[in-house]
Amino acid sequence: MFEVRRWWSKGLLQLIATLLVLPYLFPLIAMVQGSFAGDGWGNYRDVILVPGFFRFFLNSAIISGGVIVLVYAVTMLAAYGFSKLRIRFREVYFWLLLACLTLPEVVLLTPLFTTTQAVGLFNTYWAVILPLAALQVPFAVLLTRNFINGLPDEMFEAARVDGASSIGGFIHLVIPLTKPIAAAVLIFTLIGAWNDYLMPLVFLQSQDMQTITLVPQFFVGEFSNDQTKILASAVLTAIPEIVAYLCLQGLFERGLSAGAIK
Amino acid sequence: MTLSTQERLASAAGSPSRPRGGGRLQASGLPWILPALVLGVGLIYYCIGYTGYISTLNWDGASPEPLSVGTKNYSNIFGDPVFWKAITHTVLFFVVTFVVQTALGVVFAVIMHSHIKLAVLYKVIIFVPVVLAPAIMAPVFRQIFAANGQFNWVLDHLGLGFLAQPWIGQESTSLPVIMAITIWQWTGLTFVLYYAAMSQIDQSLIEAARIDGAGNLRVLWSIIWPNLRGTTVSLGILSAIGALKTFDIPWLVTIAGPNNSTQFLGTYIYQMTIQLAHVGYGAALSIILLIVALVMAIILQIVARERTGRR
Amino acid sequence: MRFPFQSKTALRSLAALAVASLAGLGIVGCSGSNQGSAGSATSGTINWWGWTPTNTNEANDFIAAFNKEYPDIKVNYKLVGISDYQATMRPALASDNGPDVFDLSPGAYVQQFGSYAEDLSSAAQGALGSDWKSKISSIAVDGLSSNNKLTAMPVGSTYAGSLWYNADLFKKYNLQPPKTLDEWKKVCQTFASNGVGCFAQGAAQEGFDQDTLQAISNSVEPGYWTKASKGDAKWDSPQIAQTLTIWKDLFGSGIMQKGALGAQQYPDINNAFLTGKYAMVMMGSWYTQYATQNAMTQALGSAGVAGAKPFPILPMQFPDVAGKGNTSEMFGDADYGLAVASKSKNRAAAETFVKWMAANPKGQQVVADRLDTTSVLKGVSPDFTTIKFVDPAQQSGPVNDYLKNASSVNEHRFALLNSDIENAFLAAAQSVVGGSATPQAAAATLQQAADAAKAQNK
Missing domain, CATH: 3.40.190.10 (Periplasmic binding protein-like II)
Incomplete structure (x- = not known):
């Protein structure tokens, strides 16, 4: 973007970048430092030794996986429909969907609770997966719709002339071409699902269905609060997300750059 | 078939709601968006309807005989000084966090596009806060901004010791701290989206400007920034909704205090609904939030479209 | 993509939603159709939700001690952090799948959730006799009573000031x-x-x-x-x-x-x-x-x-x-008490557990030795022969006083x-x-x- 040819301007830019990044690094260092205070690695050992730790990890993975699959499927269909197919009152539907972003989670708890009870989903993974997916879909559709908008109509037109149905267009064009944006949706959905705490707590009764976000609670008491182990569990909880970001980073940026929000 | 000039322009601006291709493909799109609508509308709209109904009650959330009070909750809200405090904070918060995040996001994106060393490391550092749950970071920030915390320690060592304050312990500085933490957390998202948008800018435009003798800042202001408008508008909508819902950070760091100085709609709804068991009042606040959010989003959308039209 | 509940007809889903909204207001819940049942007093599985004991290990120690006397009652403890307790309990108690036993503390919690709890006066009487009130710290009983109903049996008390x-x-x-x-x-x-x-x-x-x-x-x-x-x-x-x-x-x-x-x-x-x-x-x-x-x-x-x-x-x-x-x-209250949910399907077993924790000397001794809450049953005090002070010479006198x-x-x-x-x-x-x-x-x-x-x- 910027042209920096001379050594001193290169150095200056590097310096500015470093100075700007430092404030972002500072709290992260404080966090990691805090997680090693006191017992050092012992904090991490204690976190891993929380009864059922790996079970919680697995539950989080199951729930996040379910949410991601559901959000992906629903989002791709909807984004394709919104972008390339004929819909009367298209914008009305779109805003109906976006409005779902605005209610705070705490307001949703009671009605969702009664709903999950009424349809017999309480204490199943679905009780968490469905509402979490519902909350993630609007943002994902916003991203993906803009991405598909960027794909030329001619391509779909050509496919139709060749005799492909709209389903054919979806399978042979949308699915392969949207891989990059799918990576972005995956990251954001993973963050949303993995970090959620209240829904699993409220909608899952069994202790062995609880998620990784519950682990810090083992170190918070009414009259005690083991900060070092809470931070250690935070670091452990964040690792899968950071790994996912690193793995998908290339695809992710490509996905966004190929015509998402621009 | 080629795109019309108007479509090209609109495409460059990235207006997210521009109808496209509707007339060309015959199949109806309704079945395609149905699953999303069922999931969203089915689950969330039921909640909205339910909340709307609760908002007409005087109810503690447990008693079997809630009292119907009509619109009294709403009229009480408009006379509630804490509500207006929350609204003022929300507006201030939105303006400051949005402007700063946008500026930082653009600057980071430009720098990361300029072939500097360690760019991947910098990108990860800026993005990691997006991933971390606020619940985890809250105690860390409470420690950092405490009277004897690391922030004052840094000020001391920079020779700025006279600036040291009990940052979250006084009304005058608690809101800026909340803003700073929010900016810390969400710049990564802003950055990533701008970074992506910039890689789409036609390099020949920039080359041409350089040949005309434009410097770096000139290019940033006249070429890059105008091309990012679509992203800016979308981020504006997301930040506005985010500001209205703000809950985690002020609640966990300052418990909306001291003395309501970091009270937001999201925290006030939580306090009313959960802590004080004024479930009807909390529901009415939620409905107001919903309406304000939608109106704001639609206004932003319309403003964006008008600007696009004028160009 | 098929969801389990999509196989039901749309009409049934609508009906379910309507029922759900009524249930949310507790109208259905209080009409008597969903009342729990007593079940057996010495066997069954009960779910206990609370913010204290503050870690599951400690709760499991209590439960293990309890199971020595009542091996056929299985108690599952679910820790709900105190900051999320109200948000979690309100929907849970209104539903039919809430806990059998839950923590209550005086003041707001009793006011908000006491109506979901059984009156435990007769259980207390059964455990301690008709003069039960004189056998446990009265300040702890008062706070957990509401309109002459004992919403929860106090397990521990705290004093401040x-x-x-x-x-x-x-x-x-x-x-x-x-x-x-x-x-x-x-x-x-x-x-x-x-x-x-x-x-x-x-x-x-x-x-x-x-x-x-x-x-x-x-x-x-x-x-x-x-x-x-x-x-x-x-x-x-x-x-x-x-x-x-x-x-x-x-x-x-x-x-x-x-x-x-x-x-x-x-x-x-x-x-x-x-x-x-x-x-x-x-x-x-x-x-x-x-x-x-x-x-x-x-x-x-x-x-x-x-x-x-x-x-x-x-x-x-x-x-x-x-x-x-x-x-x-100083001034004080019950730290927490255990309530039995009216909707519980194992009320008798739940009561057995609550009585053991609150009114049984063995249960209270386990509570007392933890020192984070003061036992309420008179005659039970922390066993300082097994608990070691940092500096016994300096601390033992003042702390006991x-x-x-x-x-x-x-x-x-x-x-x-x-x-x-x-x-x-x-x-x-x-x-x-x-x-x-x-x-x-x-x-x-x-x-x-x-x-x-x-x-x-x-």
Whole structure:
């Protein structure tokens, strides 16, 4: 973007970048430092030794996986429909969907609770997966719709002339071409699902269905609060997300750059 | 078939709601968006309807005989000084966090596009806060901004010791701290989206400007920034909704205090609904939030479209 | 993509939604169709939800001890953090899949969730005889009763209004625990000149602010706070205005730590005190646990100090800050009690468990030895032959006296207040310190909140 040819301007830019990044690094260092205070690695050992730790990890993975699959499927269909197919009152539907972003989670708890009870989903993974997916879909559709908008109509037109149905267009064009944006949706959905705490707590009764976000609670008491182990569990909880970001980073940026929000 | 000039322009601006291709493909799109609508509308709209109904009650959330009070909750809200405090904070918060995040996001994106060393490391550092749950970071920030915390320690060592304050312990500085933490957390998202948008800018435009003798800042202001408008508008909508819902950070760091100085709609709804068991009042606040959010989003959308039209 | 519930017809889903909305209001729940059942008293599976015991291991220790007597009752404990307790319990209790046993504490929780609980008076009578009230600490029973209904059987009680101090720091600077406001200020000056923090409190939260306010008020006029809480005296009185004036003075005269309004008692202040940064802290009977070698060592690790030497802590009375010669008595409540959900399908087994925890000497001994809560069954006290103090010579006498004193306390801590008034306390305390309200004006807002709450309940 910027042209920096001379050594001193290169150095200056590097310096500015470093100075700007430092404030972002500072709290992260404080966090990691805090997680090693006191017992050092012992904090991490204690976190891993929380009864059922790996079970919680697995539950989080199951729930996040379910949410991601559901959000992906629903989002791709909807984004394709919104972008390339004929819909009367298209914008009305779109805003109906976006409005779902605005209610705070705490307001949703009671009605969702009664709903999950009424349809017999309480204490199943679905009780968490469905509402979490519902909350993630609007943002994902916003991203993906803009991405598909960027794909030329001619391509779909050509496919139709060749005799492909709209389903054919979806399978042979949308699915392969949207891989990059799918990576972005995956990251954001993973963050949303993995970090959620209240829904699993409220909608899952069994202790062995609880998620990784519950682990810090083992170190918070009414009259005690083991900060070092809470931070250690935070670091452990964040690792899968950071790994996912690193793995998908290339695809992710490509996905966004190929015509998402621009 | 080629795109019309108007479509090209609109495409460059990235207006997210521009109808496209509707007339060309015959199949109806309704079945395609149905699953999303069922999931969203089915689950969330039921909640909205339910909340709307609760908002007409005087109810503690447990008693079997809630009292119907009509619109009294709403009229009480408009006379509630804490509500207006929350609204003022929300507006201030939105303006400051949005402007700063946008500026930082653009600057980071430009720098990361300029072939500097360690760019991947910098990108990860800026993005990691997006991933971390606020619940985890809250105690860390409470420690950092405490009277004897690391922030004052840094000020001391920079020779700025006279600036040291009990940052979250006084009304005058608690809101800026909340803003700073929010900016810390969400710049990564802003950055990533701008970074992506910039890689789409036609390099020949920039080359041409350089040949005309434009410097770096000139290019940033006249070429890059105008091309990012679509992203800016979308981020504006997301930040506005985010500001209205703000809950985690002020609640966990300052418990909306001291003395309501970091009270937001999201925290006030939580306090009313959960802590004080004024479930009807909390529901009415939620409905107001919903309406304000939608109106704001639609206004932003319309403003964006008008600007696009004028160009 | 197929979801399990999509196989049902749309009509049935709609009907389900309609039922759900009714159930949400408790209309269906209270019509009698969903009442639970008693089941067997000696077998079955019960779910227990609570914020305390604060870790699952501790709860499982209780359950294991219980299972020695009742091997056929399986108890599943689910820990729900106290900050999320209300958000979680409200929908859970309204549903048919909520817990069989749940924690309750006096005040707001009893008011909000007591209607979902069985009346346990007859269970208490069954366990302890017709004079059961005389066998457990009465202050604990009062707070958990509502309209003559015992919503939960008290398991432990807590007492507040005292300070704890770091005995090593006082010795090092050759100081005595302050008895008056002036002495307090002087002690703080000495600490400050040596770079040690004096007194710390998490003034961002209402609960701990109230403790200090009530303690000050008890120095201004003993018993006035309780009278005002009951509605027999006014909050906008000179006594309360003076209380708030002294409260403000604590901040202005260098007693209260800097930035107290932004600090939370846990973890901020607790960790600061345990790492020796402050000499005194506003804590109650629950802090007794840190007088012991084990808990103190563990707490130091939690505060992030490796290999630190545990130091002895000692309780002290709240200084006579009003200078009227009154001793500021402590006050207390049930820490928590166990309630049996009316909708439980295993009520009898649930009652068996609750009775064992609350009224059985074996259960109460397990509770007492934990020291984080004070056992309520008379005749049960912590076994200090098995629990080791940090410095037995220095601590054993004062700590035992302290616990003995506490059990004779007859003023309530939170039981008489509702959440609206507590919220008003926080606002008043913070606005007085912040300077946006005078003590008189703040006292007036308290009375307004109390009047509004009264009108609401009529």
